Amino acid sequence: MNTKRKENKFEPKILGFLCNWCSYAAADKAGTMQKPYPANVHFIRIMCSGRVDPQFVLKAYEEGADGVIILACHPGDCHYKEGNLKAVGRYNMLVRLLKQFGIEEERCRFDYVSASEGGKFVSVITDMVDTVKELGPLCLNGK
Amino acid sequence: MKIGVYFCKCGTNISDRIDPQKVMEEITKLKDVAYFETVDFLCAEEGKEFLEKDLKKKKPMRVVIGACSPRDHEKTFMNVLSKAAINPYLMQMVNIREHVAWVISDICKASDKASAYLKGAVARVQLHEPLKPEELNVCPDVLVIGAGPAGLKASLSLTEAGRKVVLVEKNPVIGGMPVRYEEIFPNMECGPCMLEPMLGDVLHGDNSENIELLTLSEVVEVAGYLGNFIVKIKQLPRYVNPEKCIGCRECIEPCPVSAKNEFNCSLDERKAISFAFSGGLPNFPFIDDEVCLRTKGENCRLCEDACIVDDAINFDDKKKVIERNVGAIIVAVGAELYDCSNLTNLGYGKLPNIYTSLEFERIIASNGPTEGEIQGFGKNGPRSIAIIHCAGSLDKNHIKYCSGTCCQSAFKFNQFISKKLPNTKIFHFFKEISVPGKETFQLYNKALNNPDSLFIRYRNINEIDVSIENGRLAIHYSFSSGKRCKSTADMIILCPPIIPSSDTAELGSILEIPADRYGFFEELHNRVDSVQSKLKGVYLTGSCQSPMDIQNAMNQGLAASGYILSGLPEGKKLEIEPIIASVDEERCSGCRVCILVCPYKAIDFDEEKAKATTNSVLCQGCGTCVAACPAGVIKGNHFTAEELLAEIQGVLT
Numbered sequence: 001m002n003t004k005r006k007e008n009k010f011e012p013k014i015l016g017f018l019c020n021w022c023s024y025a026a027a028d029k030a031g032t033m034q035k036p037y038p039a040n041v042h043f044i045r046i047m048c049s050g051r052v053d054p055q056f057v058l059k060a061y062e063e064g065a066d067g068v069i070i071l072a073c074h075p076g077d078c079h080y081k082e083g084n085l086k087a088v089g090r091y092n093m094l095v096r097l098l099k100q101f102g103i104e105e106e107r108c109r110f111d112y113v114s115a116s117e118g119g120k121f122v123s124v125i126t127d128m129v130d131t132v133k134e135l136g137p138l139c140l141n142g143k
Numbered sequence: 144m145k146i147g148v149y150f151c152k153c154g155t156n157i158s159d160r161i162d163p164q165k166v167m168e169e170i171t172k173l174k175d176v177a178y179f180e181t182v183d184f185l186c187a188e189e190g191k192e193f194l195e196k197d198l199k200k201k202k203p204m205r206v207v208i209g210a211c212s213p214r215d216h217e218k219t220f221m222n223v224l225s226k227a228a229i230n231p232y233l234m235q236m237v238n239i240r241e242h243v244a245w246v247i248s249d250i251c252k253a254s255d256k257a258s259a260y261l262k263g264a265v266a267r268v269q270l271h272e273p274l275k276p277e278e279l280n281v282c283p284d285v286l287v288i289g290a291g292p293a294g295l296k297a298s299l300s301l302t303e304a305g306r307k308v309v310l311v312e313k314n315p316v317i318g319g320m321p322v323r324y325e326e327i328f329p330n331m332e333c334g335p336c337m338l339e340p341m342l343g344d345v346l347h348g349d350n351s352e353n354i355e356l357l358t359l360s361e362v363v364e365v366a367g368y369l370g371n372f373i374v375k376i377k378q379l380p381r382y383v384n385p386e387k388c389i390g391c392r393e394c395i396e397p398c399p400v401s402a403k404n405e406f407n408c409s410l411d412e413r414k415a416i417s418f419a420f421s422g423g424l425p426n427f428p429f430i431d432d433e434v435c436l437r438t439k440g441e442n443c444r445l446c447e448d449a450c451i452v453d454d455a456i457n458f459d460d461k462k463k464v465i466e467r468n469v470g471a472i473i474v475a476v477g478a479e480l481y482d483c484s485n486l487t488n489l490g491y492g493k494l495p496n497i498y499t500s501l502e503f504e505r506i507i508a509s510n511g512p513t514e515g516e517i518q519g520f521g522k523n524g525p526r527s528i529a530i531i532h533c534a535g536s537l538d539k540n541h542i543k544y545c546s547g548t549c550c551q552s553a554f555k556f557n558q559f560i561s562k563k564l565p566n567t568k569i570f571h572f573f574k575e576i577s578v579p580g581k582e583t584f585q586l587y588n589k590a591l592n593n594p595d596s597l598f599i600r601y602r603n604i605n606e607i608d609v610s611i612e613n614g615r616l617a618i619h620y621s622f623s624s625g626k627r628c629k630s631t632a633d634m635i636i637l638c639p640p641i642i643p644s645s646d647t648a649e650l651g652s653i654l655e656i657p658a659d660r661y662g663f664f665e666e667l668h669n670r671v672d673s674v675q676s677k678l679k680g681v682y683l684t685g686s687c688q689s690p691m692d693i694q695n696a697m698n699q700g701l702a703a704s705g706y707i708l709s710g711l712p713e714g715k716k717l718e719i720e721p722i723i724a725s726v727d728e729e730r731c732s733g734c735r736v737c738i739l740v741c742p743y744k745a746i747d748f749d750e751e752k753a754k755a756t757t758n759s760v761l762c763q764g765c766g767t768c769v770a771a772c773p774a775g776v777i778k779g780n781h782f783t784a785e786e787l788l789a790e791i792q793g794v795l796t
Contacts, residue, residue, distance in 0.1 A: 013795060015791060015794070015795065020214070024212075024214070025214060027241065027242055028212045028214060028238070028241040028242075030241075030246060031212070031238075031240065031241025031242060031245040031246055032241060032245070034245050034246070035246065036246050036247065036248055037246055039243075039247045039249070039252040039253065039255075039256050042256070042259055042260065042263070042794045042795070043242060044263075044787065044790055044791060044794070045213070045238075046766065046782055046787070047722070047764055047765055047766055047782060048765035048766055048767060050740075050765055050766060050767030050770060051765065051766030051767065051769060051770050051779065051782060052770060053769070053770040053784060053787075054770075055784070055788075056784075056787055056788065056791060059788050059791050059792070060791055060795065063791060063792050063795040063796060064795050064796070065795055079765075080742050080743075080763055080765035080767065081677065081742035081743075082742050083742065083765045083766075083767045086740055086767050086770075086771070090770070122246075
């Protein structure tokens with residue numbers, strides 16, 4: 001019981017990558033709907049999820065992030081035709097690498113959110129924060 | 144570095160939920176932040192005036208603005224920066240309203256988060272570089288491929304505005320399909336009469352000197368990009384000099400050889416020298432190489448002998464490859480009908496008196512193979528004609544979609560038949576009826592109210608079996624209940640859906656524009672931008688983009704012309720967004736990974752140098768190549784790896 005209560009007090013730091021056209025707009029939508037969600041996720045705006053270089057994700061963990069989330073346009077909806085598909089391909093590779101580093105798969109999440117899905121955005125973010133809270137802080141190199 | 148930070152309170156939208164004082168204390172601790180200003184409404188006129196004056200006074204080297212979503216006001220503040228003589232890309236906007244104030248109720252947490260975002264922006268903005276839109280000289284001329292309704296309308300609109308058009312048509316005649324229709328739905332207007340004024344304008348109207356019409360021609364090669372395409376056009380020899388020929392037809396009769404006339408759906412024959420069909424424009428004939436005896440080595444000169452003017456026939460005409468420079472391309476190559484012989488149960492091509500809608504159009508056309516007469520049934524015509532709608536459409540085994548035009552053709556035929564052959568019964572076999580728009584229902588109503596027209600809804604086209612019984616066509620079909628029934632007719636008209644024409648794929652690969660899942664050219668967006676292709680500067684019009692009627696094809700032709708007139712202004716330079724990628728040639732290893740991932744074919748490979756190079760006109764700035772480059776030598780302007788890494792570090796620490 002005690003340990004669980006301790007875990008719940010943990011406030012993870014999570015970095016999120018949002019594409020300008022869909023997921024960033026979804027976050028704007030959640031804002032205009034004034035739908036609250038945990039403050040733990042800090043977002044970086046990029047033009048396309050295809051811009052997410054795996055080194056950005058690694059950098060986030062290095063800088064103390066306990067989790068990373070990449071949100072893209074739904075397949076077929078990408079503003080740049082198929083950048084989201086490139087992004088998910090890279091994500092799948094990256095997760096295999098992270099596992100070798102001992103970083104749990106759940107600490108790196110990829111999902112699709114459209115510009116109108118403010119509600120889905122809030123639930124995905126909330127779920128990510130809950131998941132990482134459950135996992136506890138990420139310890140790299142004994143830090 | 145001197146960085147100025149502005150915090151917009153957005154009235155109380157932001158300042159009620161985020162403590163500006165607390166944020167200021169955090170941010171002014173950063174070594175490069177020179178000042179921190181709090182403003183009530185930065186996007187209001189007073190706010191913008193204040194910002195401009197303050198920037199002019201304090202002359203910061205970089206600017207960070209904490210306010211609403213950059214999707215709302217990034218452009219607004221970039222314009223203010225420009226007015227204050229600061230490069231607009233030296234600014235970073237932070238969304239502390241939608242992403243913080245409106246979604247976090249705890250003021251402490253919200254203030255911390257706003258501070259973290261601002262720290263990220265301060266770290267990132269220091270690395271920003273001043274960017275300028277690139278300016279390019281452009282060619283204002285336009286290539287239009289296809290001289291049907293869409294291509295003609297676009298050509299006329301562009302030339303009316305003073306542009307030059309190269310109009311390429313693969314057939315010897317122009318006007319597309321509708322000039323071959325006797326009547327056009329929904330108002331039963333005469334097709335040639337409706338289109339000939341347009342054809343006349345193209346051939347010898349006020350602006351026709353600005354239209355270079357190339358018949359018997361096809362685009363074979365395209366290089367370049369918006370503003371500067373180099374196009375190669377292959378033109379087959381016509382062997383008839385348009386300058387000399389007077390269109391008298393004297394040459395046709397003496398020609399000793401003939402072949403099936405594909406312009407009349409092969410329902411009759413034409414000579415080796417012919418006009419395609421009577422009334423076809425431009426009004427001079429062509430010699431078909433494949434039929435003419437001269438290409439078979441004989442020295443036949445009968446057409447030349449019959450010609451009443453000198454040098455109108457030129458046997459020395461040769462195939463040409465013509466090169467043109469244009470700034471934009473309009474694709475208007477039209478479509479085809481689904482091949483009804485795929486519906487083997489319907490007997491098309493095997494049993495007599497079964498025609499497609501296009502063949503029937505030619506049969507009833509006064510310039511067609513029978514000069515408008517339905518032959519073979521005596522004076523009163525056939526006792527009954529069955530029109531089978533949805534011949535292959537809305538069917539998972541054939542064509543999944545509905546073309547939206549075939550029902551209207553069917554009801555047009557109903558009107559035509561009932562007027563011309565009042566004793567003929569008409570059966571409409573249909574799966575669904577589609578008559579959209581404000582006018583098309585009228586022909587449908589006329590058919591419904593016609594006592595000689597009968598409507599039969601069948602369950603599935605595959606359950607219709609056509610055979611010959613007692614010399615007539617017997618049609619066995621199933622109702623939706625599954626009950627089998629039989630009708631008898633003397634003639635069947637099949638209304639198949641519109642499908643992409645057979646050369647769509649090849650032209651797509653020449654132009655490097657993709658096709659959709661049905662094989663039509665894929666539009667940029669099916670609602671917002673159906674006239675733009677996925678390649679900048681290439682526009683899609685008419686039924687090569689989607690099945691459509693003449694009205695929509697004309698509208699798309701006009702829309703494409705509008706896009707070109709506004710987006711490719713004559714005498715002005717084209718401004719290219721600076722948020723694009725560029726390759727550091729020195730360090731490029733030539734692995735070509737970037738070329739594989741670019742969705743816009745904006746990266747070329749310089750074979751000589753063995754390096755990749757980006758095309759600033761085609762690049763849309765998505766950054767996929769930047770992330771993919773294994774050597775990290777592609778720079779994505781305004782979203783460089785250094786800038787993003789600095790932002791990540793700034794936000795997280």
